[in-house]
Amino acid sequence: MISLSTLKHLRIPFSLFLMPVFFFALALTPNLNETRLLLVFLALHLFLYPSSNGYNSYFDKDEESIGGLKHPPKVTPDLYWVAQAFFVIALILGGLISLNFGLMLAVYGLVSMAYSHPSIRLKKYPWLSWIIAGFFQGYFTFAMAYAGLSDLDWGVFIKPHVAIPGFLTSLMLWGNYPLTQVYQHKEDSKRGDKTLSIKLGIQGTFVFSSLLFTLTGAGFIWYFMSRSQDYIIWTYLSAMAPILVFFLIWFVFIRKNEAYANYSWAMGMNSISAIALNAFFIYYFLENTQIMQVMNY
Template identity: 65%
Template sequence: MFSLSSWKHLRIPFSFYLLPVFIFALAFTPNHNPERMVLVFITLHLFLYPSSNGYNSYFDKDEGSIGGLKNPPKVKKNLYFLSLIFFLASIILAACINISFAGMVIVYGLVSMAYSHPSIRLKKMPYISWVVAGFFQGCFTFCMAYAGLSDFGFEVLGKSHVFIPGLLTSIMLWGSYPLTQVYQHEEDSRRGDQTLSLKLGIKGTFLFSSIWFLFAGLAFAWFFVDKNQDWAFYGFLAAMLPVILYFYVWFWFIRKDENKYANYTWAMWMNRISATALNIFFFWYFLENTQILQVI
Protein backbone atom coordinates (compact mmCIF):
# COMPACT_ATOMS: atom_id res chain seq x y z
CA MET A 1 0.00 0.00 0.00
CA PHE A 2 2.80 2.40 0.90
CA SER A 3 5.81 2.70 -1.37
CA LEU A 4 9.34 1.87 -0.24
CA SER A 5 10.35 5.47 -0.87
CA SER A 6 7.79 6.68 1.66
CA TRP A 7 9.11 4.30 4.31
CA LYS A 8 12.62 5.58 3.64
CA HIS A 9 11.48 9.17 4.20
CA LEU A 10 10.34 8.28 7.71
CA ARG A 11 14.06 7.93 8.51
CA ILE A 12 13.45 5.80 11.60
CA PRO A 13 17.20 5.22 12.26
CA PHE A 14 17.61 9.01 12.45
CA SER A 15 15.83 8.88 15.81
CA PHE A 16 19.16 7.74 17.25
CA TYR A 17 20.31 11.37 17.10
CA LEU A 18 17.46 12.45 19.38
CA LEU A 19 18.00 9.63 21.88
CA PRO A 20 20.28 11.61 24.27
CA VAL A 21 17.35 13.77 25.40
CA PHE A 22 15.30 10.67 26.26
CA ILE A 23 18.15 9.10 28.25
CA PHE A 24 18.85 12.37 30.09
CA ALA A 25 15.17 12.56 31.07
CA LEU A 26 15.36 8.96 32.23
CA ALA A 27 18.14 9.94 34.63
CA PHE A 28 15.76 12.26 36.52
CA THR A 29 12.63 10.13 36.42
CA PRO A 30 11.47 9.37 39.99
CA ASN A 31 9.15 6.48 39.09
CA HIS A 32 11.05 3.98 36.96
CA ASN A 33 8.75 1.49 35.34
CA PRO A 34 10.03 -0.88 32.61
CA GLU A 35 6.70 -0.94 30.75
CA ARG A 36 6.51 2.85 30.61
CA MET A 37 10.14 3.10 29.53
CA VAL A 38 9.50 0.83 26.55
CA LEU A 39 6.19 2.50 25.70
CA VAL A 40 7.60 6.03 25.80
CA PHE A 41 10.62 4.99 23.73
CA ILE A 42 8.43 3.37 21.08
CA THR A 43 5.99 6.30 21.07
CA LEU A 44 8.68 8.91 20.52
CA HIS A 45 11.43 7.20 18.57
CA LEU A 46 9.54 4.74 16.41
CA PHE A 47 6.39 6.74 15.70
CA LEU A 48 6.40 10.44 16.62
CA TYR A 49 9.82 11.41 15.25
CA PRO A 50 9.44 9.34 12.05
CA SER A 51 6.02 10.91 11.56
CA SER A 52 7.60 14.36 11.78
CA ASN A 53 10.37 13.36 9.38
CA GLY A 54 7.97 12.01 6.80
CA TYR A 55 5.54 14.93 7.05
CA ASN A 56 8.27 17.52 6.60
CA SER A 57 9.84 15.55 3.75
CA TYR A 58 6.49 15.51 1.97
CA PHE A 59 6.19 19.30 1.97
CA ASP A 60 9.90 20.02 1.46
CA LYS A 61 10.24 17.65 -1.49
CA ASP A 62 14.01 17.84 -1.21
CA GLU A 63 16.06 16.75 -4.18
CA GLY A 64 19.39 17.02 -2.36
CA SER A 65 20.65 15.28 0.76
CA ILE A 66 18.64 15.51 3.99
CA GLY A 67 19.36 14.26 7.50
CA GLY A 68 19.65 10.48 7.31
CA LEU A 69 19.26 10.25 3.52
CA LYS A 70 22.14 11.19 1.25
CA ASN A 71 20.07 10.51 -1.88
CA PRO A 72 16.41 10.87 -0.90
CA PRO A 73 13.93 9.18 -3.25
CA LYS A 74 11.24 11.25 -4.93
CA VAL A 75 8.37 12.05 -2.59
CA LYS A 76 5.03 10.36 -3.29
CA LYS A 77 1.53 11.29 -2.13
CA ASN A 78 1.21 8.25 0.13
CA LEU A 79 4.05 9.63 2.30
CA TYR A 80 1.63 12.26 3.57
CA PHE A 81 -0.88 9.62 4.74
CA LEU A 82 1.84 7.34 6.12
CA SER A 83 3.19 10.18 8.27
CA LEU A 84 -0.30 10.91 9.61
CA ILE A 85 -0.85 7.23 10.44
CA PHE A 86 2.40 7.22 12.41
CA PHE A 87 1.33 10.42 14.17
CA LEU A 88 -2.02 8.88 15.11
CA ALA A 89 -0.27 5.73 16.34
CA SER A 90 2.03 7.83 18.55
CA ILE A 91 -1.00 9.59 20.10
CA ILE A 92 -2.77 6.29 20.78
CA LEU A 93 0.35 4.79 22.36
CA ALA A 94 0.88 7.92 24.48
CA ALA A 95 -2.73 7.77 25.67
CA CYS A 96 -1.98 4.31 27.07
CA ILE A 97 0.12 6.14 29.68
CA ASN A 98 -2.17 9.12 30.24
CA ILE A 99 -4.13 11.76 28.33
CA SER A 100 -1.79 14.59 29.28
CA PHE A 101 1.20 12.78 27.80
CA ALA A 102 -0.84 12.21 24.65
CA GLY A 103 -1.58 15.95 24.63
CA MET A 104 2.14 16.72 24.76
CA VAL A 105 2.72 14.37 21.84
CA ILE A 106 0.03 16.22 19.88
CA VAL A 107 1.62 19.60 20.64
CA TYR A 108 5.04 18.38 19.50
CA GLY A 109 3.56 16.91 16.33
CA LEU A 110 1.65 20.05 15.42
CA VAL A 111 4.67 22.28 15.98
CA SER A 112 6.81 20.02 13.79
CA MET A 113 4.15 20.19 11.08
CA ALA A 114 4.20 23.98 11.25
CA TYR A 115 7.92 23.86 10.46
CA SER A 116 7.31 22.83 6.84
CA HIS A 117 3.60 23.27 6.10
CA PRO A 118 3.16 25.98 3.43
CA SER A 119 0.44 27.82 5.37
CA ILE A 120 2.88 28.57 8.22
CA ARG A 121 6.31 27.25 7.22
CA LEU A 122 8.50 28.27 10.11
CA LYS A 123 11.42 27.29 7.90
CA LYS A 124 11.04 30.66 6.17
CA MET A 125 11.64 32.44 9.49
CA PRO A 126 15.32 31.94 10.41
CA TYR A 127 15.36 33.04 14.04
CA ILE A 128 11.87 31.86 14.98
CA SER A 129 12.47 28.41 13.47
CA TRP A 130 15.82 28.17 15.28
CA VAL A 131 14.25 29.01 18.64
CA VAL A 132 11.22 26.77 18.10
CA ALA A 133 13.17 23.76 16.81
CA GLY A 134 15.75 23.98 19.60
CA PHE A 135 13.13 24.40 22.32
CA PHE A 136 10.78 21.64 21.19
CA GLN A 137 13.45 19.08 20.24
CA GLY A 138 15.26 19.83 23.49
CA CYS A 139 13.43 21.23 26.51
CA PHE A 140 9.90 20.28 25.50
CA THR A 141 10.98 16.78 24.46
CA PHE A 142 12.83 16.36 27.77
CA CYS A 143 9.71 17.40 29.71
CA MET A 144 7.49 15.25 27.50
CA ALA A 145 9.70 12.17 28.00
CA TYR A 146 9.89 12.87 31.73
CA ALA A 147 6.09 13.15 31.91
CA GLY A 148 5.56 9.89 30.05
CA LEU A 149 8.22 8.01 32.00
CA SER A 150 6.83 9.25 35.32
CA ASP A 151 3.12 9.11 34.44
CA PHE A 152 2.78 12.89 34.81
CA GLY A 153 1.43 15.59 32.48
CA PHE A 154 1.85 19.22 31.41
CA GLU A 155 2.51 20.29 35.00
CA VAL A 156 6.14 19.16 34.66
CA LEU A 157 6.80 22.22 32.47
CA GLY A 158 6.41 24.35 35.58
CA LYS A 159 8.81 22.29 37.71
CA SER A 160 12.32 23.78 37.87
CA HIS A 161 13.94 20.38 38.52
CA VAL A 162 12.52 19.26 35.16
CA PHE A 163 12.56 22.46 33.11
CA ILE A 164 16.17 23.44 33.90
CA PRO A 165 17.87 20.22 32.72
CA GLY A 166 15.48 20.27 29.77
CA LEU A 167 16.63 23.80 28.94
CA LEU A 168 20.24 22.59 28.97
CA THR A 169 19.43 20.24 26.10
CA SER A 170 17.91 23.14 24.16
CA ILE A 171 21.02 25.25 24.66
CA MET A 172 23.09 22.46 23.16
CA LEU A 173 20.67 22.06 20.25
CA TRP A 174 20.68 25.80 19.59
CA GLY A 175 24.39 25.37 18.98
CA SER A 176 24.26 22.26 16.83
CA TYR A 177 21.05 22.87 14.89
CA PRO A 178 22.42 25.46 12.41
CA LEU A 179 25.25 23.05 11.51
CA THR A 180 22.69 20.61 10.12
CA GLN A 181 21.70 23.26 7.57
CA VAL A 182 25.11 24.21 6.13
CA TYR A 183 24.95 21.77 3.22
CA GLN A 184 21.41 22.75 2.19
CA HIS A 185 21.96 26.43 1.33
CA GLU A 186 21.50 26.00 -2.39
CA GLU A 187 18.27 24.04 -2.11
CA ASP A 188 16.86 26.24 0.65
CA SER A 189 17.58 29.35 -1.44
CA ARG A 190 15.93 27.85 -4.49
CA ARG A 191 12.83 27.01 -2.47
CA GLY A 192 12.67 30.44 -0.85
CA ASP A 193 13.40 29.23 2.69
CA GLN A 194 15.47 31.38 5.05
CA THR A 195 17.21 29.08 7.51
CA LEU A 196 19.45 30.55 10.18
CA SER A 197 22.54 29.00 8.60
CA LEU A 198 21.66 30.58 5.27
CA LYS A 199 21.24 33.91 7.02
CA LEU A 200 24.56 33.65 8.84
CA GLY A 201 26.58 32.18 6.00
CA ILE A 202 28.71 29.05 6.36
CA LYS A 203 31.61 30.57 8.32
CA GLY A 204 29.14 32.64 10.34
CA THR A 205 27.26 29.46 11.22
CA PHE A 206 30.40 27.89 12.66
CA LEU A 207 31.22 31.00 14.69
CA PHE A 208 27.63 31.16 15.94
CA SER A 209 27.66 27.47 16.92
CA SER A 210 31.02 27.76 18.68
CA ILE A 211 29.60 30.49 20.93
CA TRP A 212 26.56 28.37 21.80
CA PHE A 213 28.72 25.29 22.43
CA LEU A 214 30.77 27.35 24.89
CA PHE A 215 27.57 28.55 26.54
CA ALA A 216 26.27 24.96 26.71
CA GLY A 217 29.50 23.79 28.34
CA LEU A 218 29.31 26.51 30.98
CA ALA A 219 25.62 25.79 31.60
CA PHE A 220 26.20 22.06 32.10
CA ALA A 221 29.21 22.81 34.31
CA TRP A 222 27.09 25.07 36.52
CA PHE A 223 24.32 22.45 36.64
CA PHE A 224 26.52 19.53 37.70
CA VAL A 225 28.66 21.52 40.13
CA ASP A 226 25.52 23.01 41.70
CA LYS A 227 24.29 19.46 42.28
CA ASN A 228 27.67 18.51 43.82
CA GLN A 229 28.27 16.12 40.95
CA ASP A 230 31.79 17.02 39.93
CA TRP A 231 32.19 13.48 38.60
CA ALA A 232 29.40 14.18 36.09
CA PHE A 233 31.03 17.43 35.00
CA TYR A 234 34.31 15.67 34.22
CA GLY A 235 32.42 12.89 32.46
CA PHE A 236 30.60 15.47 30.38
CA LEU A 237 33.90 17.13 29.40
CA ALA A 238 35.30 13.74 28.36
CA ALA A 239 32.22 13.03 26.25
CA MET A 240 32.34 16.43 24.56
CA LEU A 241 36.07 16.26 23.76
CA PRO A 242 35.73 14.23 20.51
CA VAL A 243 32.77 16.40 19.47
CA ILE A 244 34.67 19.66 19.93
CA LEU A 245 37.78 18.26 18.25
CA TYR A 246 35.76 17.15 15.22
CA PHE A 247 33.97 20.52 15.11
CA TYR A 248 37.21 22.50 14.99
CA VAL A 249 38.82 20.16 12.46
CA TRP A 250 35.75 20.62 10.26
CA PHE A 251 35.88 24.38 10.81
CA TRP A 252 39.55 24.40 9.81
CA PHE A 253 38.67 22.74 6.50
CA ILE A 254 35.70 25.07 6.04
CA ARG A 255 38.00 28.07 6.32
CA LYS A 256 40.11 26.61 3.52
CA ASP A 257 37.21 25.84 1.18
CA GLU A 258 33.66 26.20 2.50
CA ASN A 259 32.04 25.08 -0.75
CA LYS A 260 33.92 21.78 -0.71
CA TYR A 261 33.58 20.86 2.95
CA ALA A 262 30.14 22.19 3.91
CA ASN A 263 28.59 18.93 2.77
CA TYR A 264 26.33 16.10 3.91
CA THR A 265 29.12 13.70 4.85
CA TRP A 266 30.86 16.10 7.23
CA ALA A 267 27.55 17.16 8.80
CA MET A 268 26.37 13.58 9.34
CA TRP A 269 29.65 12.60 10.98
CA MET A 270 29.23 15.56 13.31
CA ASN A 271 25.79 14.18 14.22
CA ARG A 272 27.08 10.63 14.66
CA ILE A 273 29.97 11.58 16.91
CA SER A 274 27.95 13.96 19.09
CA ALA A 275 24.96 11.60 19.41
CA THR A 276 27.15 8.59 20.23
CA ALA A 277 29.20 10.52 22.80
CA LEU A 278 26.13 12.01 24.48
CA ASN A 279 24.20 8.73 24.46
CA ILE A 280 27.09 7.04 26.24
CA PHE A 281 27.51 9.88 28.72
CA PHE A 282 23.81 10.25 29.54
CA PHE A 283 23.37 6.49 29.92
CA TRP A 284 26.31 6.43 32.34
CA TYR A 285 24.83 9.45 34.13
CA PHE A 286 21.48 7.66 34.34
CA LEU A 287 23.12 4.64 36.00
CA GLU A 288 25.09 6.78 38.45
CA ASN A 289 22.43 9.39 39.25
CA THR A 290 19.70 6.84 39.91
CA GLN A 291 22.06 4.20 41.40
CA ILE A 292 19.75 1.76 39.67
CA LEU A 293 22.41 -0.94 39.49
CA GLN A 294 22.56 -1.05 43.27
CA VAL A 295 18.81 -1.49 43.43
CA ILE A 296 18.93 -4.33 40.94
Protein backbone atom coordinates in the same frame (compact mmCIF):
# COMPACT_ATOMS: atom_id res chain seq x y z
CA MET B 1 1.36 -1.02 0.43
CA ILE B 2 4.10 1.25 1.80
CA SER B 3 6.63 2.21 -0.87
CA LEU B 4 10.37 1.91 -0.36
CA SER B 5 10.63 5.67 -0.89
CA THR B 6 8.26 6.28 2.03
CA LEU B 7 10.19 3.94 4.34
CA LYS B 8 13.37 5.84 3.53
CA HIS B 9 11.76 9.25 4.11
CA LEU B 10 10.51 8.22 7.55
CA ARG B 11 14.22 8.06 8.48
CA ILE B 12 13.61 5.95 11.57
CA PRO B 13 17.38 5.53 12.32
CA PHE B 14 17.62 9.35 12.43
CA SER B 15 15.80 9.19 15.78
CA LEU B 16 19.17 8.20 17.25
CA PHE B 17 20.21 11.85 17.06
CA LEU B 18 17.38 12.93 19.39
CA MET B 19 17.73 10.08 21.90
CA PRO B 20 20.09 11.96 24.26
CA VAL B 21 17.15 14.13 25.37
CA PHE B 22 15.16 11.00 26.26
CA PHE B 23 18.05 9.41 28.15
CA PHE B 24 18.69 12.65 30.07
CA ALA B 25 15.03 12.76 31.14
CA LEU B 26 15.22 9.08 32.03
CA ALA B 27 18.27 9.70 34.22
CA LEU B 28 16.36 12.24 36.30
CA THR B 29 12.97 10.51 36.44
CA PRO B 30 12.04 9.65 40.05
CA ASN B 31 9.25 7.14 39.31
CA LEU B 32 10.68 4.59 36.88
CA ASN B 33 8.25 2.08 35.43
CA GLU B 34 9.23 -0.42 32.74
CA THR B 35 5.92 -0.23 30.87
CA ARG B 36 5.91 3.57 30.73
CA LEU B 37 9.58 3.58 29.72
CA LEU B 38 8.83 1.32 26.74
CA LEU B 39 5.71 3.25 25.71
CA VAL B 40 7.45 6.65 25.86
CA PHE B 41 10.44 5.37 23.92
CA LEU B 42 8.32 3.77 21.19
CA ALA B 43 5.93 6.73 20.93
CA LEU B 44 8.78 9.19 20.49
CA HIS B 45 11.46 7.36 18.55
CA LEU B 46 9.58 4.81 16.48
CA PHE B 47 6.47 6.82 15.62
CA LEU B 48 6.44 10.56 16.49
CA TYR B 49 9.87 11.50 15.11
CA PRO B 50 9.51 9.38 11.92
CA SER B 51 6.03 10.88 11.43
CA SER B 52 7.56 14.36 11.61
CA ASN B 53 10.37 13.37 9.23
CA GLY B 54 7.98 11.92 6.69
CA TYR B 55 5.50 14.80 6.88
CA ASN B 56 8.20 17.41 6.38
CA SER B 57 9.77 15.44 3.54
CA TYR B 58 6.38 15.23 1.82
CA PHE B 59 6.07 19.02 1.67
CA ASP B 60 9.77 19.81 1.16
CA LYS B 61 10.22 17.35 -1.73
CA ASP B 62 13.99 17.72 -1.42
CA GLU B 63 16.10 16.72 -4.39
CA GLU B 64 19.45 17.05 -2.64
CA SER B 65 20.79 15.59 0.62
CA ILE B 66 18.73 15.84 3.79
CA GLY B 67 19.40 14.61 7.32
CA GLY B 68 19.82 10.84 7.15
CA LEU B 69 19.45 10.59 3.35
CA LYS B 70 22.32 11.51 1.06
CA HIS B 71 20.23 10.80 -2.04
CA PRO B 72 16.56 11.18 -1.07
CA PRO B 73 14.21 9.27 -3.38
CA LYS B 74 11.29 11.01 -5.05
CA VAL B 75 8.39 11.52 -2.64
CA THR B 76 5.31 9.35 -3.30
CA PRO B 77 1.68 10.15 -2.30
CA ASP B 78 1.52 7.41 0.35
CA LEU B 79 4.18 9.22 2.41
CA TYR B 80 1.61 11.75 3.65
CA TRP B 81 -0.81 9.08 4.87
CA VAL B 82 1.86 6.88 6.40
CA ALA B 83 3.25 9.89 8.28
CA GLN B 84 -0.25 10.64 9.57
CA ALA B 85 -0.77 7.00 10.55
CA PHE B 86 2.51 7.05 12.51
CA PHE B 87 1.34 10.22 14.25
CA VAL B 88 -1.95 8.58 15.27
CA ILE B 89 -0.10 5.50 16.59
CA ALA B 90 2.18 7.78 18.64
CA LEU B 91 -0.90 9.45 20.14
CA ILE B 92 -2.49 6.08 20.96
CA LEU B 93 0.68 4.89 22.69
CA GLY B 94 0.86 8.17 24.59
CA GLY B 95 -2.79 7.85 25.58
CA LEU B 96 -2.05 4.48 27.15
CA ILE B 97 0.03 6.40 29.70
CA SER B 98 -2.27 9.38 30.16
CA LEU B 99 -4.39 11.91 28.32
CA ASN B 100 -1.88 14.60 29.32
CA PHE B 101 1.03 12.78 27.73
CA GLY B 102 -1.02 12.09 24.60
CA LEU B 103 -1.83 15.80 24.32
CA MET B 104 1.85 16.70 24.73
CA LEU B 105 2.69 14.40 21.81
CA ALA B 106 -0.08 16.06 19.80
CA VAL B 107 1.31 19.55 20.46
CA TYR B 108 4.81 18.47 19.41
CA GLY B 109 3.46 16.83 16.26
CA LEU B 110 1.37 19.83 15.23
CA VAL B 111 4.29 22.22 15.72
CA SER B 112 6.54 19.97 13.63
CA MET B 113 3.90 19.97 10.89
CA ALA B 114 3.84 23.77 10.94
CA TYR B 115 7.59 23.71 10.29
CA SER B 116 7.15 22.66 6.64
CA HIS B 117 3.47 23.04 5.78
CA PRO B 118 3.17 25.65 2.98
CA SER B 119 0.40 27.61 4.74
CA ILE B 120 2.64 28.32 7.76
CA ARG B 121 6.15 27.08 6.94
CA LEU B 122 8.08 28.15 10.02
CA LYS B 123 11.22 27.01 8.21
CA LYS B 124 11.32 30.21 6.15
CA TYR B 125 11.73 32.38 9.26
CA PRO B 126 15.38 32.00 10.34
CA TRP B 127 15.29 33.09 13.98
CA LEU B 128 11.76 31.94 14.75
CA SER B 129 12.35 28.44 13.34
CA TRP B 130 15.63 28.21 15.25
CA ILE B 131 13.96 29.14 18.54
CA ILE B 132 10.96 26.85 18.02
CA ALA B 133 12.94 23.83 16.79
CA GLY B 134 15.43 24.07 19.67
CA PHE B 135 12.70 24.64 22.25
CA PHE B 136 10.46 21.78 21.16
CA GLN B 137 13.19 19.24 20.42
CA GLY B 138 14.93 20.21 23.66
CA TYR B 139 13.00 21.71 26.58
CA PHE B 140 9.55 20.55 25.48
CA THR B 141 10.66 17.01 24.63
CA PHE B 142 12.64 16.71 27.87
CA ALA B 143 9.65 17.80 29.97
CA MET B 144 7.28 15.67 27.87
CA ALA B 145 9.45 12.55 28.30
CA TYR B 146 9.83 13.28 32.02
CA ALA B 147 6.05 13.61 32.36
CA GLY B 148 5.39 10.42 30.40
CA LEU B 149 7.98 8.38 32.25
CA SER B 150 6.55 9.40 35.63
CA ASP B 151 2.89 9.78 34.57
CA LEU B 152 2.77 13.47 35.52
CA ASP B 153 0.75 16.38 34.13
CA TRP B 154 1.58 19.69 32.44
CA GLY B 155 2.78 21.14 35.74
CA VAL B 156 6.21 19.57 35.19
CA PHE B 157 6.98 22.20 32.53
CA ILE B 158 7.39 24.92 35.15
CA LYS B 159 9.11 22.87 37.86
CA PRO B 160 12.72 24.10 38.34
CA HIS B 161 14.10 20.55 38.55
CA VAL B 162 12.67 19.96 35.04
CA ALA B 163 13.02 23.45 33.56
CA ILE B 164 16.76 23.78 34.20
CA PRO B 165 17.93 20.53 32.54
CA GLY B 166 15.25 21.07 29.88
CA PHE B 167 16.73 24.48 29.04
CA LEU B 168 20.20 22.90 28.85
CA THR B 169 18.98 20.42 26.24
CA SER B 170 17.59 23.32 24.22
CA LEU B 171 20.91 25.14 24.45
CA MET B 172 22.60 22.00 23.15
CA LEU B 173 20.22 21.81 20.19
CA TRP B 174 20.31 25.54 19.48
CA GLY B 175 24.07 25.17 19.04
CA ASN B 176 23.81 22.19 16.71
CA TYR B 177 20.73 23.20 14.72
CA PRO B 178 22.42 25.71 12.35
CA LEU B 179 25.13 23.15 11.57
CA THR B 180 22.48 20.80 10.18
CA GLN B 181 21.62 23.48 7.62
CA VAL B 182 25.09 24.40 6.27
CA TYR B 183 24.97 21.94 3.38
CA GLN B 184 21.39 22.80 2.39
CA HIS B 185 21.81 26.46 1.40
CA LYS B 186 21.17 25.83 -2.30
CA GLU B 187 18.13 23.62 -1.74
CA ASP B 188 16.60 25.91 0.89
CA SER B 189 17.20 29.02 -1.22
CA LYS B 190 15.39 27.44 -4.19
CA ARG B 191 12.23 27.18 -2.04
CA GLY B 192 12.64 30.66 -0.61
CA ASP B 193 13.53 29.37 2.86
CA LYS B 194 16.01 31.72 4.47
CA THR B 195 17.34 29.48 7.21
CA LEU B 196 19.47 30.73 10.08
CA SER B 197 22.59 29.21 8.52
CA ILE B 198 21.95 31.12 5.28
CA LYS B 199 21.49 34.31 7.26
CA LEU B 200 24.69 33.78 9.26
CA GLY B 201 26.77 32.50 6.35
CA ILE B 202 28.76 29.28 6.48
CA GLN B 203 31.65 30.56 8.60
CA GLY B 204 29.27 32.68 10.67
CA THR B 205 27.30 29.52 11.40
CA PHE B 206 30.40 27.89 12.88
CA VAL B 207 31.23 30.92 15.01
CA PHE B 208 27.63 31.10 16.24
CA SER B 209 27.53 27.37 17.06
CA SER B 210 30.87 27.52 18.87
CA LEU B 211 29.51 30.25 21.17
CA LEU B 212 26.39 28.18 21.92
CA PHE B 213 28.48 25.05 22.52
CA THR B 214 30.61 27.00 25.02
CA LEU B 215 27.50 28.18 26.88
CA THR B 216 26.10 24.64 26.84
CA GLY B 217 29.30 23.17 28.29
CA ALA B 218 29.43 25.80 31.02
CA GLY B 219 25.75 25.21 31.76
CA PHE B 220 26.14 21.46 32.18
CA ILE B 221 29.22 21.87 34.37
CA TRP B 222 27.31 24.30 36.60
CA TYR B 223 24.35 21.90 36.68
CA PHE B 224 26.43 18.94 37.83
CA MET B 225 28.17 21.08 40.44
CA SER B 226 24.79 22.33 41.73
CA ARG B 227 23.83 18.67 42.27
CA SER B 228 27.14 17.95 44.05
CA GLN B 229 28.11 15.62 41.21
CA ASP B 230 31.54 17.05 40.45
CA TYR B 231 32.80 13.58 39.55
CA ILE B 232 30.38 13.50 36.59
CA ILE B 233 32.01 16.59 35.06
CA TRP B 234 35.10 14.67 33.96
CA THR B 235 32.99 11.99 32.30
CA TYR B 236 30.95 14.70 30.59
CA LEU B 237 34.09 16.48 29.32
CA SER B 238 35.51 13.16 28.08
CA ALA B 239 32.31 12.53 26.13
CA MET B 240 32.41 16.04 24.66
CA ALA B 241 36.07 15.80 23.63
CA PRO B 242 35.59 13.84 20.35
CA ILE B 243 32.70 16.15 19.38
CA LEU B 244 34.84 19.23 20.00
CA VAL B 245 37.81 17.80 18.09
CA PHE B 246 35.66 16.91 15.08
CA PHE B 247 34.00 20.34 15.13
CA LEU B 248 37.34 22.19 15.27
CA ILE B 249 38.85 20.09 12.48
CA TRP B 250 35.76 20.69 10.33
CA PHE B 251 35.93 24.43 11.05
CA VAL B 252 39.60 24.54 9.99
CA PHE B 253 38.71 22.90 6.67
CA ILE B 254 35.75 25.24 6.23
CA ARG B 255 37.98 28.30 6.68
CA LYS B 256 40.15 27.02 3.83
CA ASN B 257 37.32 25.90 1.55
CA GLU B 258 33.60 26.30 2.22
CA ALA B 259 32.92 23.30 -0.02
CA TYR B 260 33.55 21.21 3.10
CA ALA B 261 30.15 22.39 4.35
CA ASN B 262 28.66 19.24 2.86
CA TYR B 263 26.44 16.33 3.81
CA SER B 264 29.25 13.93 4.74
CA TRP B 265 30.86 16.29 7.24
CA ALA B 266 27.51 17.35 8.71
CA MET B 267 26.39 13.74 9.20
CA GLY B 268 29.81 12.93 10.65
CA MET B 269 29.29 15.68 13.21
CA ASN B 270 25.78 14.42 13.97
CA SER B 271 26.91 10.81 14.27
CA ILE B 272 29.80 11.54 16.64
CA SER B 273 27.55 13.80 18.73
CA ALA B 274 24.81 11.16 18.91
CA ILE B 275 27.18 8.35 19.91
CA ALA B 276 29.01 10.42 22.53
CA LEU B 277 25.90 12.04 24.03
CA ASN B 278 23.85 8.84 24.09
CA ALA B 279 26.73 7.00 25.76
CA PHE B 280 27.13 9.77 28.34
CA PHE B 281 23.45 10.07 29.23
CA ILE B 282 23.03 6.29 29.44
CA TYR B 283 25.99 6.27 31.83
CA TYR B 284 24.45 9.18 33.74
CA PHE B 285 21.16 7.27 33.97
CA LEU B 286 22.93 4.19 35.38
CA GLU B 287 24.96 6.31 37.79
CA ASN B 288 22.23 8.71 38.89
CA THR B 289 19.71 5.95 39.56
CA GLN B 290 22.40 3.93 41.37
CA ILE B 291 21.92 1.02 38.98
CA MET B 292 25.65 1.20 38.34
CA GLN B 293 26.40 0.64 42.01
CA VAL B 294 24.05 -2.34 42.17
CA MET B 295 25.69 -3.86 39.06
CA ASN B 296 29.09 -3.60 40.74
CA TYR B 297 28.04 -5.80 43.66
